[in-house]
Amino acid sequence: MTSRDAILQRIGKGLANAAAAGSAGLAPPPVSEVWPCDHASHGARSDPQALAQRFADELAAVHGQTIRSGTMSEARRQLAELLDTAGWPTLGALDRPLVREVTAELPAGRLAWIQPDAQARSIAELPAGLLTAECLLADTGTCVIACPTAAERLMCYLPPACVVVARREQLVEHLPAAWAELSKRCTDPQASGELVLVTGPSRTSDIEKVLILGVHGPMRLVVLLVG
Amino acid sequence: MRIDNQDHLCGAPFLKDKTQGLYEPSPEFASLGRATEYSSKHNRAITDAIPWFQDWRAAAHQIKRYAVANLDKLLAQFEANISARGATVLWAEDAAEANRHVLAIARQHNVYRVVKAKSMLTEEMELNRVLEEAGIRPVETDLGEYIVQLAGQRPVHIVTPALHMSAEDVGRLFAEKLGEPFSAEHAHLTATARRHLREEYLRAEMGISGCNFAVASSGTLVQVENEGNAGLSTATPPVHVALIGIEKVLPRIDDLPLFLNLLGRSGTGQKLTTYTHLIHGPAPGRKLYIIFLDNGRSNVLADPAAWQALYCIRCGACLNVCPVYRRVGGWAYGWVYPGPIGAALTPHLVGLEQAGTLPFASSLCGACGEVCPVKIDLPHQLVHLRHRATSEPSPMNSRLERLTWGLWAWAMGGPRRYGLTMWAVRWGVRMSRFLPWHPGKLGAWTRGRELPRVPARSFRAWWRKRGGDGGLSESLPSPLAGEGQGVRGNHA
Numbered sequence: 001m002t003s004r005d006a007i008l009q010r011i012g013k014g015l016a017n018a019a020a021a022g023s024a025g026l027a028p029p030p031v032s033e034v035w036p037c038d039h040a041s042h043g044a045r046s047d048p049q050a051l052a053q054r055f056a057d058e059l060a061a062v063h064g065q066t067i068r069s070g071t072m073s074e075a076r077r078q079l080a081e082l083l084d085t086a087g088w089p090t091l092g093a094l095d096r097p098l099v100r101e102v103t104a105e106l107p108a109g110r111l112a113w114i115q116p117d118a119q120a121r122s123i124a125e126l127p128a129g130l131l132t133a134e135c136l137l138a139d140t141g142t143c144v145i146a147c148p149t150a151a152e153r154l155m156c157y158l159p160p161a162c163v164v165v166a167r168r169e170q171l172v173e174h175l176p177a178a179w180a181e182l183s184k185r186c187t188d189p190q191a192s193g194e195l196v197l198v199t200g201p202s203r204t205s206d207i208e209k210v211l212i213l214g215v216h217g218p219m220r221l222v223v224l225l226v227g
Numbered sequence: 228m229r230i231d232n233q234d235h236l237c238g239a240p241f242l243k244d245k246t247q248g249l250y251e252p253s254p255e256f257a258s259l260g261r262a263t264e265y266s267s268k269h270n271r272a273i274t275d276a277i278p279w280f281q282d283w284r285a286a287a288h289q290i291k292r293y294a295v296a297n298l299d300k301l302l303a304q305f306e307a308n309i310s311a312r313g314a315t316v317l318w319a320e321d322a323a324e325a326n327r328h329v330l331a332i333a334r335q336h337n338v339y340r341v342v343k344a345k346s347m348l349t350e351e352m353e354l355n356r357v358l359e360e361a362g363i364r365p366v367e368t369d370l371g372e373y374i375v376q377l378a379g380q381r382p383v384h385i386v387t388p389a390l391h392m393s394a395e396d397v398g399r400l401f402a403e404k405l406g407e408p409f410s411a412e413h414a415h416l417t418a419t420a421r422r423h424l425r426e427e428y429l430r431a432e433m434g435i436s437g438c439n440f441a442v443a444s445s446g447t448l449v450q451v452e453n454e455g456n457a458g459l460s461t462a463t464p465p466v467h468v469a470l471i472g473i474e475k476v477l478p479r480i481d482d483l484p485l486f487l488n489l490l491g492r493s494g495t496g497q498k499l500t501t502y503t504h505l506i507h508g509p510a511p512g513r514k515l516y517i518i519f520l521d522n523g524r525s526n527v528l529a530d531p532a533a534w535q536a537l538y539c540i541r542c543g544a545c546l547n548v549c550p551v552y553r554r555v556g557g558w559a560y561g562w563v564y565p566g567p568i569g570a571a572l573t574p575h576l577v578g579l580e581q582a583g584t585l586p587f588a589s590s591l592c593g594a595c596g597e598v599c600p601v602k603i604d605l606p607h608q609l610v611h612l613r614h615r616a617t618s619e620p621s622p623m624n625s626r627l628e629r630l631t632w633g634l635w636a637w638a639m640g641g642p643r644r645y646g647l648t649m650w651a652v653r654w655g656v657r658m659s660r661f662l663p664w665h666p667g668k669l670g671a672w673t674r675g676r677e678l679p680r681v682p683a684r685s686f687r688a689w690w691r692k693r694g695g696d697g698g699l700s701e702s703l704p705s706p707l708a709g710e711g712q713g714v715r716g717n718h719a
Contacts, residue, residue, distance in 0.1 A: 056276025
């Protein structure tokens with residue numbers, strides 16, 4: 001008998017004994033509504049400006065930064081300014097339509113396109129990485145990022161700074177509001193890699209509970225919100 | 228305390244190795260007490276701000292109950308779903324078998340360097356020792372775990388493993404072990420760890436992690452963290468091995484938002500942790516191995532009253548509020564899981580014969596049960612285990628224990644027997660101060676506590692003299708009048 005069979009058999013036997021004692025064979029409990037409709041933020045859903053402001057406030061609370069751009073051309077200008085002020089000579093970028101759009105006016109030498117087979121060491125040497133989000137969660141200041149390949153996963157963690165670009169239409173109230181879409185991705189039989197929820201830069205309080213940013217992953221997280 | 232082998236691990240030497248923590252304030256545990264008090268107040272404020280937090284707890288409890296009641300089906304469902312995406316699922320009945328699986332994978336992929344994200348399950352397995360003996364270098368990457376690994380210690384807390392060490396301690400450790408200039412600056416120490424660990428991620432051939440939730444309906448492996456070390460450990464090396472306790476399964480992907488909300492808030496006082504990884508399967512060109520470990524968990528199932536011990540999501544909230552844990556720290560619990568959940572879980576995993584004293588390591592104040600995000604009734608779990616420990620083979624059911632309680636029952640069985648016993652106790656206490664040392668458990672007790680001064684006259688004698696009503700109509704001299712300070716116990 002394999003260990004798998006032995007374990008499952010032992011579990012089955014234990015549960016059968018429990019059933020005899022009336023403790024097994026339960027019906028599935030209803031899925032819990034995490035944020036009931038009377039949540040204080042409920043009204044914000046209909047007000048995009050308020051939602052964007054809440055996202056920026058929540059991200060700031062976890063030491064992230066939001067740059068809001070009214071138009072794509074403004075976003076391009078703000079991205080170039082960010083590179084200059086931060087002193088990043090180049091920006092590593094994943095090839096996505098939105099990334100192409102927002103970097104359209106960057107000089108070619110300031111952009112490094114990361115291929116799916118890129119080596120970890122080369123990604124680690126980038127001063128910053130540019131990613132796109134599947135959606136943003138206002139209630140927690142979270143970026144939801146799909147990373148089907150290893151290089152995409154590494155772009156979230158290895159460069160010392162992380163820039164995430166997203167359109168305002170991708171902003172939703174909170175995790176449950178995004179869940180219908182995210183759960184579809186999780187149940188997709190073709191899915192690979194990971195879906196990562198990033199809420200601020202890397203942090204630790206492991207020494208005397210003192211908060212320090214950038215212990216392993218990015219020290220800086222900037223969200224470029226377009227629209 | 229360095230624990231070197233599995234036999235000693237299973238000893239659960241509670242109230243032995245670190246007994247001094249109970250009465251001698253130790254600097255290392257003083258900082259632990261402060262930190263846990265801060266965490267519990269901070270996290271409580273976060274959870275209290277949610278009006279429906281109690282509803283979340285109740286819902287999570289029901290979901291975990293359903294998960295345990297259907298554990299075999301859900302495990303098989305998770306296995307089928309994640310295998311379909313290219314992951315390899317292995318099963319281990321005990322720690323030794325899980326270690327063999329890890330070593331076999333390491334040999335298959337020519338692994339000599341491993342980076343590890345924090346996993347309590349690998350502490351159960353003593354995996355670091357096993358890897359080192361096989362010539363493989365394991366490096367813990369969670370900052371707290373890295374610190375305790377360098378110090379040759381075990382974690383004192385399941386969420387913040389180096390909570391007992393000050394910045395000065397860490398600075399001295401880094402100077403000694405890493406050859407770095409001494410610093411007690413938090414930012415400098417963190418940057419030092421970052422610099423050393425960066426190279427470890429890039430050179431490792433294998434990453435090992437635990438798992439917070441294994442979602443059956445979708446085959447999703449969920450990890451939560453703040454540092455980014457779990458992301459780096461699982462994404463940088465070409466091989467990822469995830470070790471999962473069989474109780475970590477959640478039935479449906481739609482249950483996940485609830486548990487993510489609960490874990491972040493109760494564990495670290497965050498709405499969501501910095502990184503939540505929902506791993507579907509291996510990325511193209513990478514390998515993902517899942518190892519399910521039983522290690523005694525399935526034994527719990529036949530006792531439905533104990534199921535709740537398997538509901539734990541390892542947030543550490545019960546440790547932070549526990550007055551016993553705050554005083555003695557994590558090592559005193561003798562095995563991997565400290566605090567109230569350790570006292571409730573360890574006896575199931577290693578057996579009452581070895582850990583039968585742990586359920587008694589509680590004042591049953593109930594604080595742990597109040598904060599548990601999945602509403603585990605920890606005080607009653609402990610009472611249930613106490614009952615079992617006194618009726619099944621365990622140190623609490625020894626001949627000496629039975630004899631002691633038998634004598635107690637006899638002494639309490641009638642007024643004459645009670646009077647005779649109290650007379651003997653009074654004389655014993657009076658005489659004890661003249662003894663140069665006290666034997667056994669009495670000696671351990673009196674090393675740090677004062678025996679009470681015996682009054683000249685007993686309450687019963689006083690009561691009799693007062694005519695049986697205590698002379699309540701008269702002005703009452705205190706029966707304890709003349710009692711001063713107790714005498715210091717002997718220090719043998």
